[in-house]
Amino acid sequence: MSDQETTPATGGVVNPRENKTASWLSHVLADLGKNGIFIALVLVVVLFTFLTDGILLRPQNISNLIVQNGYILVLAIGMVMVIVAGHIDLSVGSVAAFVGACSGVFAVQWGLPWWLAIIMSLGIGALVGVWQGFWIAYVGIPAFIVTLAGMLIFRGLALVVLGNSNIGSFPAEYRALGNGFLTDVFGEFDLDPLTLGVGVIAVIALIVQQVRTRLGRAKYGQEVEPLVWFVAKLVLITAALGFFAYALASYKGIPVTLIVLAVLVLIYGVVMNRTVFGRHIYAIGGNRHAAELSGIKNRKVDFYLFVNMGILAALAGLIFTARLNLAGPKAGDGFELEAISAAFIGGAAVQGGIGTVGGAIIGGLIIGVLNNGMSILGIGIEWQQAVKGLVLLLAVAFDVYNKRRSGGR
Amino acid sequence: MTTNILEMRGITKTFPGVKALSAVTLDVGRGEVHAICGENGAGKSTLMKVLSGVYPHGTYTGDIVFEDEIVEFKSISDSEAKGIVIIHQELALSPYLSIAENIFLNNEQRGALGLIDWNETNSEAAKLLARVGLKENPTTRIMDIGVGKQQLVEIAKALSKRVKLLILDEPTAALNDDDSDHLLDLILHLKGQGITSIIISHKLNEIKKVSDSVTVIRDGRAIETIAKDDVTEERIIKDMVGRDLEHRYPDHTPDIGAEILRVEDWTAFHPQDTTRMMVDHVNLNVRAGEIVGIAGLMGAGRTEFAMSLFGRSYGSRISGKVFKHGVEIRTRTVTEAIDNGLAYATEDRKTFGLNLIEDIKRNISMAALHRLVRNGLVNDNEEYQVANEYRASMNIKAPNVLVKTGKLSGGNQQKVVLSKWIYSNPDVLILDEPTRGIDVGAKYEIYTIINKLAAAGKGVIVISSELPELLGICDRIYTLAEGAITGEFPIESATPETLIKHMTMEKAR
Numbered sequence: 022m023s024d025q026e027t028t029p030a031t032g033g034v035v036n037p038r039e040n041k042t043a044s045w046l047s048h049v050l051a052d053l054g055k056n057g058i059f060i061a062l063v064l065v066v067v068l069f070t071f072l073t074d075g076i077l078l079r080p081q082n083i084s085n086l087i088v089q090n091g092y093i094l095v096l097a098i099g100m101v102m103v104i105v106a107g108h109i110d111l112s113v114g115s116v117a118a119f120v121g122a123c124s125g126v127f128a129v130q131w132g133l134p135w136w137l138a139i140i141m142s143l144g145i146g147a148l149v150g151v152w153q154g155f156w157i158a159y160v161g162i163p164a165f166i167v168t169l170a171g172m173l174i175f176r177g178l179a180l181v182v183l184g185n186s187n188i189g190s191f192p193a194e195y196r197a198l199g200n201g202f203l204t205d206v207f208g209e210f211d212l213d214p215l216t217l218g219v220g221v222i223a224v225i226a227l228i229v230q231q232v233r234t235r236l237g238r239a240k241y242g243q244e245v246e247p248l249v250w251f252v253a254k255l256v257l258i259t260a261a262l263g264f265f266a267y268a269l270a271s272y273k274g275i276p277v278t279l280i281v282l283a284v285l286v287l288i289y290g291v292v293m294n295r296t297v298f299g300r301h302i303y304a305i306g307g308n309r310h311a312a313e314l315s316g317i318k319n320r321k322v323d324f325y326l327f328v329n330m331g332i333l334a335a336l337a338g339l340i341f342t343a344r345l346n347l348a349g350p351k352a353g354d355g356f357e358l359e360a361i362s363a364a365f366i367g368g369a370a371v372q373g374g375i376g377t378v379g380g381a382i383i384g385g386l387i388i389g390v391l392n393n394g395m396s397i398l399g400i401g402i403e404w405q406q407a408v409k410g411l412v413l414l415l416a417v418a419f420d421v422y423n424k425r426r427s428g429g430r
Numbered sequence: 431m432t433t434n435i436l437e438m439r440g441i442t443k444t445f446p447g448v449k450a451l452s453a454v455t456l457d458v459g460r461g462e463v464h465a466i467c468g469e470n471g472a473g474k475s476t477l478m479k480v481l482s483g484v485y486p487h488g489t490y491t492g493d494i495v496f497e498d499e500i501v502e503f504k505s506i507s508d509s510e511a512k513g514i515v516i517i518h519q520e521l522a523l524s525p526y527l528s529i530a531e532n533i534f535l536n537n538e539q540r541g542a543l544g545l546i547d548w549n550e551t552n553s554e555a556a557k558l559l560a561r562v563g564l565k566e567n568p569t570t571r572i573m574d575i576g577v578g579k580q581q582l583v584e585i586a587k588a589l590s591k592r593v594k595l596l597i598l599d600e601p602t603a604a605l606n607d608d609d610s611d612h613l614l615d616l617i618l619h620l621k622g623q624g625i626t627s628i629i630i631s632h633k634l635n636e637i638k639k640v641s642d643s644v645t646v647i648r649d650g651r652a653i654e655t656i657a658k659d660d661v662t663e664e665r666i667i668k669d670m671v672g673r674d675l676e677h678r679y680p681d682h683t684p685d686i687g688a689e690i691l692r693v694e695d696w697t698a699f700h701p702q703d704t705t706r707m708m709v710d711h712v713n714l715n716v717r718a719g720e721i722v723g724i725a726g727l728m729g730a731g732r733t734e735f736a737m738s739l740f741g742r743s744y745g746s747r748i749s750g751k752v753f754k755h756g757v758e759i760r761t762r763t764v765t766e767a768i769d770n771g772l773a774y775a776t777e778d779r780k781t782f783g784l785n786l787i788e789d790i791k792r793n794i795s796m797a798a799l800h801r802l803v804r805n806g807l808v809n810d811n812e813e814y815q816v817a818n819e820y821r822a823s824m825n826i827k828a829p830n831v832l833v834k835t836g837k838l839s840g841g842n843q844q845k846v847v848l849s850k851w852i853y854s855n856p857d858v859l860i861l862d863e864p865t866r867g868i869d870v871g872a873k874y875e876i877y878t879i880i881n882k883l884a885a886a887g888k889g890v891i892v893i894s895s896e897l898p899e900l901l902g903i904c905d906r907i908y909t910l911a912e913g914a915i916t917g918e919f920p921i922e923s924a925t926p927e928t929l930i931k932h933m934t935m936e937k938a939r
Binding site for chain 1: 776796797814850
């Protein structure tokens, strides 16, 4: 694209003669276009609900969906940050296995308290991140190579730690990380009151936050979406959240994994959007040279990104190990690919600079629903792989097509 | 057979929301050099993209008549098959391939079994290089020759395609004066061999030098075509901007105060070849409210000096001292330089200045994000407000500040870069080629901004290869040659002749 010519103006060009309905409609359509990935998730859910005669949306299955995919979603958060900065991390599956094995040694073989074992394991994840971040940020070796090496190194170390055997029988508190539920705090009911209460609080918090953002934007004279559409969206989201809370309440309550995830999504959402660190990640991914010449410390940001990824990979390893109640040599196999797929399906750009935590989570959920739905249908693992590969390809192709159409580069 | 090789009749091209060309008619005579000029965004490049098939037949209305027949190009290869070759401003050469490989890229010389015949390739390439007057071995890699020579390789490549109509989009934008002269001579030489050329250019003096007629485009319309003898700079500028341009430079009454910045013995070496001195014991100073020019040819070490000073972002083995208000400061990292009140707006906006996939708002806040932090978090709304203030005060032409900077024209991109640095609240701004690749009207706006900065008591260093520009806006000019300061002239005693003499001064060896 040449900067010599006026390129088609984006947004903001509103034909004054258009009536109100048309502009309202165009806003809704633009919004839907922006949230294409969300629509895709809804479509996949609807499709599999239909194909599985509703089994997909049964309370037990919804609960399983979260617990089964928790560790991938945790990885996807770190991965999308790494990808936005223009890197990639192929080592997360091996790191998860390595940390899982270490946690087995701490919690089972050494018999340390569960909390100490978890803290030490996360510390090991951070050290792994320091190691990889050092080579990437300060030596300048491409992340692809460093983490490819890391994939081999930490898979090997996991085997060394395990010494050719599995470690099992973790303490109950540790296991809760993977398959525990927060429930029956107020006694036994058909519908868990705690879960419903948390659901209500979440909905209220969401509405308050959305309204505050809207008011804030309006106060500074920024364009806000039409009120009807704003309310409609809130109603839809409230309904979805309500259904979700109802499903969890009628099964076992809130999975501990979900709590961990929710906290992470909140924290990292804020980090990426509202902190200087997050902004610097986008700036570096968008144009590394320009970021450097604007006083951004690229190396430092790169380094901490990988430290962060190491910690999140460790957490994913803990959740996975806790869920299986077993630290084994095969743990974490292929996690990196699912996490990378989640980020890309969620709209991250291959060249960096673009991507959101929310998008990656939805991307991960799409993969999760595909896995889960196809399993219910009795489709074999071989076809599941092929379908997931195809979905990744189509998602990125769609993204590329969209960008080309809107005149982007 | 008419005398025109090309007639574009009533070409109209619309993008969603924007009419880029409206009923443009362009006649190019056989064997002439036809110049097209106009401001950025006027529609020059769009017109050439229509002609060369980048925008295929059907996406525009109107007819293209080439050699007396109506042509409908569906792609670039269609137009090349007819002998129309376009050379873009950003050269399309592969740096790791040889000159010969680049010339015959996608047009490989094949021998037996369809395999590439390297002897044929290299000998044919050598013949083409001789035609364009380039003395290089065809097996030399593109990355090992300069931009000027790369431009010649592009022309050789066009010749290999049996070009009849050669389109050059701002061919001399990245060239120094020698290379530009050589290129322009070559265009005239090719004209002697019957090759018609269309040259898009901002540089009025070179248009006058080579072209037989000039068509001026403004706001997507062809304003007029002027024959060679009637071409005057004033007439072209008037056509381009649609008004008489009495002053190309805004009035500037200097109000110069105390010294802000002093650089002593600044020396830097090449980043890879650490024995090659690029900046040679430079001494200079800037006072409050003063606009100081650095005049130097390409390769004189202008950008190298500025970037090595600005947080050592260029070079190796850097030494020298920097004083602000008489106190020595450290500028070892970009962050330190910014914290000490320096700002450097790059000559290469797209590579070093902007995050093109991000919006105006976030680009403006990039160098001073900390100013927007409240309780540890970046205040989006305040950022929006700040960006809007700059959009208004700098006259950035965009519907809102959420537009991606990659979609702006060069002049508006430059205003975003300047906004970014002004928002970082510097005491001294180093502006490296602040008006490169932007049109006459926007240039005037940039000069006005520079004046305002000086009037606000800041020190401004302007690096430029356009002497009229430096003479028009500066209070004092340093000349730089081979990395060393060769002269210092108050504006009253600076003339183009003395400046050029000092810019081309060679070191005593």
